[in-house]
Amino acid sequence: MSDDILLQATDLCKYYHSGDLNVAALDHVNFQLKKAAFTVLSGRSGSGKTTLLNMIGLLDNPDTGSLHIAGEDVLALSASKRANFRLQRIGFVFQAYNLIRVLSARENVAYVLQLRGMAKKERLDIADRWLSEVGLEGLEGRRPDQLSGGQQQRVAVARALASEPALILADEPTANLDSQHGESLMMLMRELNERCGMTFLIASHDPVAMAAAQQCVYMQDGKVVSPDIR
Amino acid sequence: MFRIYMRLGLRNLLLYPMRTGLTVVGLAVGIAALTFLSAMNNGWLQNMKANFVLTQMGHVQVHAKGFEKSRRISDYMHATSEVDKALQNMPHIQAWTHRIRVSGLASAAGANASVLVSGIEPENEKKVSRLYGFVQQGEWLRKADKRGVLLGDVLAERLSVGLGDKVVLMAASPEGDIASEVFRVRGLIHSGVLDVDNLLALVPISMARDWLGLGLEGAATDVVIRADAFTSVDGIVKNLKQRLDTHDFEVLRWQEIDPMAEQWTMFADVYTWIVLLVVIIVVLAEVLNTMLMSMYDRVREFGLMAALGTGQGQLFAMVVCETLVLVAMGGVLGFVLGAAASLYFAEYGLNLSQYATAFSFMYMSPIVYPELTLNGCARILIAAMVGAVLAGIYPAWKASRLNPAAAMREV
Numbered sequence: 001m002s003d004d005i006l007l008q009a010t011d012l013c014k015y016y017h018s019g020d021l022n023v024a025a026l027d028h029v030n031f032q033l034k035k036a037a038f039t040v041l042s043g044r045s046g047s048g049k050t051t052l053l054n055m056i057g058l059l060d061n062p063d064t065g066s067l068h069i070a071g072e073d074v075l076a077l078s079a080s081k082r083a084n085f086r087l088q089r090i091g092f093v094f095q096a097y098n099l100i101r102v103l104s105a106r107e108n109v110a111y112v113l114q115l116r117g118m119a120k121k122e123r124l125d126i127a128d129r130w131l132s133e134v135g136l137e138g139l140e141g142r143r144p145d146q147l148s149g150g151q152q153q154r155v156a157v158a159r160a161l162a163s164e165p166a167l168i169l170a171d172e173p174t175a176n177l178d179s180q181h182g183e184s185l186m187m188l189m190r191e192l193n194e195r196c197g198m199t200f201l202i203a204s205h206d207p208v209a210m211a212a213a214q215q216c217v218y219m220q221d222g223k224v225v226s227p228d229i230r
Numbered sequence: 231m232f233r234i235y236m237r238l239g240l241r242n243l244l245l246y247p248m249r250t251g252l253t254v255v256g257l258a259v260g261i262a263a264l265t266f267l268s269a270m271n272n273g274w275l276q277n278m279k280a281n282f283v284l285t286q287m288g289h290v291q292v293h294a295k296g297f298e299k300s301r302r303i304s305d306y307m308h309a310t311s312e313v314d315k316a317l318q319n320m321p322h323i324q325a326w327t328h329r330i331r332v333s334g335l336a337s338a339a340g341a342n343a344s345v346l347v348s349g350i351e352p353e354n355e356k357k358v359s360r361l362y363g364f365v366q367q368g369e370w371l372r373k374a375d376k377r378g379v380l381l382g383d384v385l386a387e388r389l390s391v392g393l394g395d396k397v398v399l400m401a402a403s404p405e406g407d408i409a410s411e412v413f414r415v416r417g418l419i420h421s422g423v424l425d426v427d428n429l430l431a432l433v434p435i436s437m438a439r440d441w442l443g444l445g446l447e448g449a450a451t452d453v454v455i456r457a458d459a460f461t462s463v464d465g466i467v468k469n470l471k472q473r474l475d476t477h478d479f480e481v482l483r484w485q486e487i488d489p490m491a492e493q494w495t496m497f498a499d500v501y502t503w504i505v506l507l508v509v510i511i512v513v514l515a516e517v518l519n520t521m522l523m524s525m526y527d528r529v530r531e532f533g534l535m536a537a538l539g540t541g542q543g544q545l546f547a548m549v550v551c552e553t554l555v556l557v558a559m560g561g562v563l564g565f566v567l568g569a570a571a572s573l574y575f576a577e578y579g580l581n582l583s584q585y586a587t588a589f590s591f592m593y594m595s596p597i598v599y600p601e602l603t604l605n606g607c608a609r610i611l612i613a614a615m616v617g618a619v620l621a622g623i624y625p626a627w628k629a630s631r632l633n634p635a636a637a638m639r640e641v
Contacts, residue, residue: 059537060635080541087539094638100531102241112538114234159538 006167006199007033007056012065014051014222025051026062027222033167033201038193040210041203043219049203050171052219056201057090057169058082070166087115091160091198093170098156099144105131105151106140109159116163130158134188150181157185161192170202174209186212231544232551239552242524243559250556253520257513257560258567264509264610265568269600271502273576275495276601278594279460282491283484285423286348286359286430288326288454289463291487292470293480297451298487303332304404307479309448316473317455322462325357328450330438334401336381336431338389345385346429347401349438349450358456361419361432368393368417371434379413380432383420388428391415399431403443411441422586422595506609510617513557517621521553525625532629533637546630553622554615561614565607572600 014026026048033039041049054060055067058074067075070089077085086092091112099108109127118126131140134154144152153173160168170189174182190212193200202209210216218226243250283289291298292313297305307313310328317326330349335342352371356362361380362370371378379397381389391397393415400410413433421427433441439449457463463483470481485492525532532545540548579597586596 054635057537059638060633080543083536083539083541086537090539092537094534094537098534100238100534102238102245111234114231115539115544 004034005032006035006037006070007031007201008066008068009052009056010066012052012055012062012067014048014055014060014062024222026055026065029065029222029224031217031224033199035166036193036197036199038190038200038212038214039202040213040216041201041219042205042210042216044205047219048222049205049219051222053169053171053201053203056167057092058086087112087163089166091163091165091168093153093156093160093168093173095172095175099152099159101144104141104143105136105147105155105158108144108155109162112159112163126162127158130162131155133161133192134158148181149176150178150185153177153181153185154188157189157192161196161198164196165198167199167201170200170204172204172206173202174204174206179208182206183208231547235544235548235551236555238548239555242528242552243556246524246527249520249523250559253516253556254560254563256516257557258564260509260513260516261561261564261610261614262568262571263564264506264613265565265602265607266571266600267505268502268606268610269568269572269576269602270580270598271498272601272603272606273599274594275498277598278498279491279495281360281423281595282488283460284360284456285421285426286361286454287484287487288358289457289460289484290455290466290470291482291484292453292455292474293451293482295476295478295480298480298482301333303330303402303442303444303451304406306330306404306444306449306451307453308446310450310453311448313453313474313479314448316470317453320466320469322458322466324456324458325354326453326455327351327354327358328435328448329355329452329454330435330442330444330449331451332401332438332442334399336385336389337398337400338391338395341389343385343388344429345399345431346425347399347431347433347438349433349435351435358454361421361426364419364421364426365417366420368415371416371432373434373436375416376434376437376440377411377413378416378434380417380419380430381415382427382430383418384424384427385429385431386415386418393417397431399433399441401442405443407443409442411437413437506613510613513560513614514617514621517553517557517618518624520556521549521622521625522628524552525549525629528629529632529637532632533634536632536634537638542630545632546626549626549629550619550622553618553625557614557618557621561611565610569602569607572602575600576602 009029009031012026012029016023016025029052043049055062074085103111106124106127109130110123113123113126128140134157136151136154174185177185186208189200217224294305294307317323328351332347334345334347336345352373366383371380389397395415397413397415398410399413400408403409419426439445457466467481467483535545576599579599581597583596
C-alpha cells in the first residue's frame with residue numbers, strides 16, 4: 001500500500017440472511033481511498049453504501065475480505081482496540097440521531113475529546129472553536145432539541161472534526177436537511193477538507209454532494225460499479 | 231470520566247421525570263420502611279436486652295462452680311469475700327449484690343404455689359436490678375425487717391394474700407432437709423415479666439441464710455453484677471476469670487445464664503436481614519425494570535456512543551453509574567423520611583400497649599423507642615448500593631454488548 005493511500009478494502013463481502021435467502025449487501029468490494037480525498041459513495045437505496053461505510057467505520061464486520069486503514073489491518077483488532085481505533089482515527093457524521101440528547105452542543109463536541117483524556121479547559125476551547133468554525137457561535141450551550149436539523153448536523157461535523165481524525169465518514173448527512181442547508185453543509189465540509197486536509201468519505205445520493213465530490217464512487221447491488229476519479 | 235458518567239446519568243434520568251419520579255418514590259418508600267424497621271428492631275432489641283438483664287439477672291453472675299447447672303442450694307458459695315475483693319476497683323462495674331436463690335413452695339390460708347425465693351440485700355439490689363421500681367403496692371424491703379417478703383402480684387393473687395398477710399415459705403436446705411419460715415407481705419411487685427410476677431418472692435438475704443441454714447455472713451448462691459454497658463461484659467468476664475480461681479467459681483455472661491435471650495436477639499437480627507433482603511429484592515426489581523426501559527429507549531444513543539469510540543467498559547460503567555444515581559436519589563429521600571420517623575418515635579415512643587402481654591413474655595416494654603444506629607444505617611446504605619449495582623449489571627451488560635451499526639438502525 002503506497003504512502004498516499006489511507007484506506008484499502010479488498011474483496012469485502014457481507015451477507016444478510018433472511019430465511020433461506022442470502023442477500024449480498026457487499027459483494028467482493030474492492031476500494032481504496034487516498035489521503036485528503038473528498039469522496040462520495042453514491043447509488044440507490046439498498047446499493048450497499050451504508051453497509052460499506054459501517055465496515056470501514058469498524059461498526060460492523062464483513063464476512064470475508066480485508067481492510068487496512070492507515071496501514072493497519074483493522075479487522076484483526078479486538079472489540080476494545082476497534083473502539084479505540086474509532087476514537088483516535090475516525091470521525092462520524094450520521095444521517096440522524098447524531099447527537100447525545102442530554103449534552104449541549106459544546107459538550108457533544110467535547111465528548112470525544114474527553115474520551116481521549118483531554119483536559120477540560122482545552123477540550124471546551126477546542127469545542128467552541130469548531131462550533132464557531134461551522135457557524136454555530138453563540139449556540140454552544142444549546143441542547144440538540146433546541147437546535148434545527150441543519151444546526152444539529154453542523155454540531156456533528158464539528159464533533160467529527162474536533163478530534164482531527166484521519167478519516168471522516170458521513171452517512172447521508174444532507175438527507176434530513178432542506179436543499180439550502182444541505183448545500184451549505186456540503187460546502188462547509190468541502191472547505192474544511194481543502195483547508196485542513198482531512199479525508200472525507202460521504203455516502204449520499206444527493207446531487208449536491210456528488211457535485212462537491214473530488215471522487216465519486218457508484219455502487220449497485222453491493223458492488224462498486226464505477227470508481228470515477230474526477 | 232466518572233464525572234461525565236454521573237452527569238449523563240442524572241440528565242438521562244431527568245429526561246423522563248415521571249418514570250424517574252415513580253421509581254424514586256418507590257425506592258424512597260422501601261428505604262424509609264427499611265430504615266424505620268431497622269431502628270424499631272434495634273429499639274426493641276436493646277429494650278429487651280436491657281429489661282432481660284436489669285429486671286433481675288444482671289450482666290454477669292458469679293456462682294460456686296457447678297451451681298448454674300445443678301441449681302442446688304448445696305452448691306452455694308460459703309464466702310463471697312474473694313469475689314468482692316476481685317470486683318473492687320474493677321473498671322466498667324456499676325454495682326454488684328449478693329443473692330440466695332432457691333425454688334420452694336409458698337403457703338397461705340389453704341392455698342399453695344410454687345415460688346422462686348430470692349434472698350436479697352435490699353440496698354445493693356436497688357443499684358443492680360429494677361425490682362425496686364416494680365413495687366406496686368406496699369414498700370421495698372428494709373434490712374432490719376427480717377420477716378418481710380415481697381411477692382409477685384400474680385403469685386399473691388394465687389395465694390389470696392395482700393399487704394400484711396402471713397405467708398409460709400418452704401425450701402430445701404443444703405443438707406436436704408425441708409425448712410420453713412413465716413414471713414409477712416410488705417409489698418407486691420408487678421414487672422410485666424411472667425417469671426417475676428408469677429413466681430418471685432423476695433426476702434432479706436440475712437433471713438434466708440438463717441432460715442436455710444447457710445449460717446455464715448458471706449454465704450450466697452449468686453453475685454450479680456451490673457456493668458456500665460453491654461459492650462463491657464466480655465471485658466469484665468475476662469478480668470474476673472483471671473482474678474478468681476475457676477476451680478471454685480463460675481463466671482457467666484447474661485447470655486450463658488439464659489440462652490433464650492440471646493437466641494431472641496439473634497432471631498431478631500436474622501429477621502432484620504430477611505426483611506432487608508426482601509426489600510432489596512423489591513428495590514432491585516423496580517430499578518432493573520426502570521433501567522431496562524431506559525436502556526431499550528436509548529439503544530440508538532448507546533450505538534452512537536460506541537461508534538464514537540466509547541469502549542464497552544465505559545458504556546457498562548455509564549449505565550451502572552446511572553443506576554447508582556437513581557438509587558442514591560431514592561435512597562437519600564427514603565433515608566431522610568425513615569430517619570425522621572425513627573427520630574420522632576425515639577422521642578415520643580410507639581405505644582403498642584394492646585400487645586403488652588405478648589411483649590412482657592419477651593421482656594419487652596409495650597412502648598417501643600426506635601434506635602437508629604450507625605451499624606443499621608451502614609447496613610441499609612450498603613445493601614441499597616449493592617442492590618443498585620446488581621440491578622444495573624444486566625442493562626449495563628446489554629448496553630455494552632450492542633453492535634453499534636445494528637443499534638443505530640433501531641427505531
